[in-house]
Amino acid sequence: MFTFNSKELYICTVFSMIMNRVFSFYGGFLALLFLIFSCHSPILVSENNIPIQHTLPQDSATKMWLNPYSDSVNKIMDSIIAYTDTSLNKIRYNSRITQVQETTANLARVCSDYVFNSANTWLKTNHKRRCDIVVLNQNGFRNDISKGAITIGSVFEVMPFDNEIVILKLSGSQMDSLFLFIAKLGGSPVSNLLLDITETSYNKAVIGNSRFDSRRDYYVATNDFMYKGGDNFTMLKYPEEIFNTGILVRDAILDGFKSEYSETKHIQAKPFPRIIHVKTQ
Amino acid sequence: MLKRSDFLKQSAILLTGAALLPQDLFGKSQSKNTICILHTNDFHSRFHPFPSNHNKWPNQGGITRLTGLIDKFRHENEHVLLFDSGDVFQGTPYFNVFKGHPELKWMQNMNYDATTIGNHDFDLGFEHLTELRTKYNTPTLNCNYKITNSLTSVIKPYKIIQKGNVRIGVTGIGIDLKGLLSETAYAGLTYQDPIEPLQTTVNHLKNKEDCDFIVVLSHLGYSYDSQKIDDLKLAAKTDNIDVILGGHTHTFLDKPTTVKNKSGKQVLVNQVGWSGLVLGKIVFEV
Numbered sequence: 001m002f003t004f005n006s007k008e009l010y011i012c013t014v015f016s017m018i019m020n021r022v023f024s025f026y027g028g029f030l031a032l033l034f035l036i037f038s039c040h041s042p043i044l045v046s047e048n049n050i051p052i053q054h055t056l057p058q059d060s061a062t063k064m065w066l067n068p069y070s071d072s073v074n075k076i077m078d079s080i081i082a083y084t085d086t087s088l089n090k091i092r093y094n095s096r097i098t099q100v101q102e103t104t105a106n107l108a109r110v111c112s113d114y115v116f117n118s119a120n121t122w123l124k125t126n127h128k129r130r131c132d133i134v135v136l137n138q139n140g141f142r143n144d145i146s147k148g149a150i151t152i153g154s155v156f157e158v159m160p161f162d163n164e165i166v167i168l169k170l171s172g173s174q175m176d177s178l179f180l181f182i183a184k185l186g187g188s189p190v191s192n193l194l195l196d197i198t199e200t201s202y203n204k205a206v207i208g209n210s211r212f213d214s215r216r217d218y219y220v221a222t223n224d225f226m227y228k229g230g231d232n233f234t235m236l237k238y239p240e241e242i243f244n245t246g247i248l249v250r251d252a253i254l255d256g257f258k259s260e261y262s263e264t265k266h267i268q269a270k271p272f273p274r275i276i277h278v279k280t281q
Numbered sequence: 282m283l284k285r286s287d288f289l290k291q292s293a294i295l296l297t298g299a300a301l302l303p304q305d306l307f308g309k310s311q312s313k314n315t316i317c318i319l320h321t322n323d324f325h326s327r328f329h330p331f332p333s334n335h336n337k338w339p340n341q342g343g344i345t346r347l348t349g350l351i352d353k354f355r356h357e358n359e360h361v362l363l364f365d366s367g368d369v370f371q372g373t374p375y376f377n378v379f380k381g382h383p384e385l386k387w388m389q390n391m392n393y394d395a396t397t398i399g400n401h402d403f404d405l406g407f408e409h410l411t412e413l414r415t416k417y418n419t420p421t422l423n424c425n426y427k428i429t430n431s432l433t434s435v436i437k438p439y440k441i442i443q444k445g446n447v448r449i450g451v452t453g454i455g456i457d458l459k460g461l462l463s464e465t466a467y468a469g470l471t472y473q474d475p476i477e478p479l480q481t482t483v484n485h486l487k488n489k490e491d492c493d494f495i496v497v498l499s500h501l502g503y504s505y506d507s508q509k510i511d512d513l514k515l516a517a518k519t520d521n522i523d524v525i526l527g528g529h530t531h532t533f534l535d536k537p538t539t540v541k542n543k544s545g546k547q548v549l550v551n552q553v554g555w556s557g558l559v560l561g562k563i564v565f566e567v
Contacts, residue, residue: 042493042494042523042565042566042567043565043566043567044549044563044564044565045315045564045565045566046562046563046564047536047537047549047551047562047563047564048536048561048562049533049534049535049536049537049551049553049559049560049561049562050350050559050560050561050562051341051558051559052330052341052342052343052346052347052350052557052558052559052560053340053341053346054330054340054341054346056346056349056350057346057349058343058345058346058349059345059346059348059349059352060345061348062344062345062348062349062387062390063345065387065390066328066329066344066345066383069328069375069379069383070328070329072378073374073375073378073379076374076378077374087336089336142371142372143372144336146332146334146335146336147334148334152374153373153374156373156374156377157372157373157374160326160371160372160373160374160376160377161371161404162377224463225463228463228464228465229459229460229463229464230460230461230462230463231460231461232460
């Protein structure tokens with residue numbers, strides 16, 4: 001616990017030399033001991049990590065300062081776009097995940113489907129082609145949606161980033177690298193894809209209703225963050241073709257909630273599994 | 282028998298030595314200073330408490346209460362230091378609407394002594410980060426990014442803060458941004474493995490700048506199972522650091538973790554979750 005900087009060492013040495021000279025060797029030795037223990041060294045007095053509970057008093061000046069910001073944000077964010085009967089939760093995929101846990105990944109699932117709808121419509125309209133799958137990153141989902149009203153604000157909290165949907169034309173071997181990478185991650189938010197994974201590889205990939213064919217190209221919708229190598233999806237960096245849709249991922253999700261709600265009056269996670277994880281042990 | 286001349290000579294030496302000593306040495310040890318360190322990390326634009334129907338933290342957090350608590354500790358303690366370990370931006374619509382201005386304005390109002398930058402502070406690009414940190418005069422520290430872009434005017438390697446007769450040296454450490462951000466967002470910034478630049482900076486603060494106490498603000502993350510550098514590994518592989526205040530992994534600790542450094546001396550490593558849900562308070566006598 002004791003440390004000395006150069007000044008302290010110098011002082012200690014000089015003082016013990018003097019004491020040695022005046023009061024013999026033992027005097028010097030005692031003086032040195034005395035100095036070591038009297039030299040300063042930081043002492044921990046207390047350590048508290050204090051939760052900010054709602055019982056703590058509020059600072060009124062800060063409240064006043066915050067009010068105008070809140071008013072303009074609330075005006076935009078408080079409008080209700082849909083209702084959900086269950087909370088929609090983000091989950092952390094990892095190599096230890098089981099199939100049961102995957103079925104609770106309903107937030108990523110719902111959102112990936114909405115992104116699929118937007119991307120597919122855009123590709124059909126603009127290039128008369130069909131989108132095959134959606135792959136998103138789990139870290140892109142930043143908050144859960146609580147049971148009850150879904151507001152614009154709650155979707156902003158799920159997807160705060162202003163990332164755009166990009167559609168990439170990938171070769172069969174790039175698709176294979178993508179599936180291998182998803183397997184190693186233990187899963188990732190996907191749509192229109194069923195991936196049967198092990199801890200290091202995948203057994204089967206089904207796109208729509210057909211088995212994955214490594215000899216053909218596929219259209220994969222993702223976000224521009226992942227396309228630029230984000231979250232280490234490096235196999236997305238050099239596609240054979242890229243389409244910038246200009247649609248924000250968040251806007252696709254907002255549109256999805258709005259249109260599904262107007263049709264069904266409640267939001268529901270689709271029941272079939274996307275990622276099946278086979279335990280190797 | 283002590284000869285008179287010897288006695289005079291020894292007395293002279295003793296007096297000279299004594300004249301050199303007391304003010305400095307005993308002055309310091311007699312009037313120890315109590316230093317109260319307050320800290321936050323990963324604020325993520327969370328100005329208001331989580332909603333009452335939130336499944337994990339209903340009604341918790343919010344800057345009105347956080348401000349109240351920090352002010353209370355400022356009144357109770359003579360020497361208070363306030364630090365932040367990065368990722369002030371991104372996470373609520375406030376960031377989408379106001380682009381980070383209220384976050385940094387609040388930190389300016391709170392008189393933060395030093396901050397470091399997290400990956401999300403680059404979410405609107407380094408030029409935006411430079412503009413805001415300049416506008417709100419945010420003291421920003423980092424010693425392991427090699428910077429050749431506009432951020433050089435904002436980011437300093439360390440800061441020395443004098444509280445009573447204690448000199449506190451503070452520096453900052455940032456995470457490898459590769460894969461966390463699109464590369465254009467941080468063009469002109471190169472990550473360096475933190476151990477060497479940190480040790481060099483800390484040694485400078487300790488030996489050349491004569492600091493009594495060293496604080497590191499880190500955005501590396503608390504702990505990883507892999508070889509990836511984290512705060513616990515950083516504490517164990519360095520010397521002369523007293524406290525590491527971390528961020529990035531949103532880790533909630535009941536109290537700081539004690540780690541033995543390279544020479545067996547204790548280092549405190551702390552992190553207080555995220556979203557302003559917890560305020561860290563560590564009190565030292567120096």
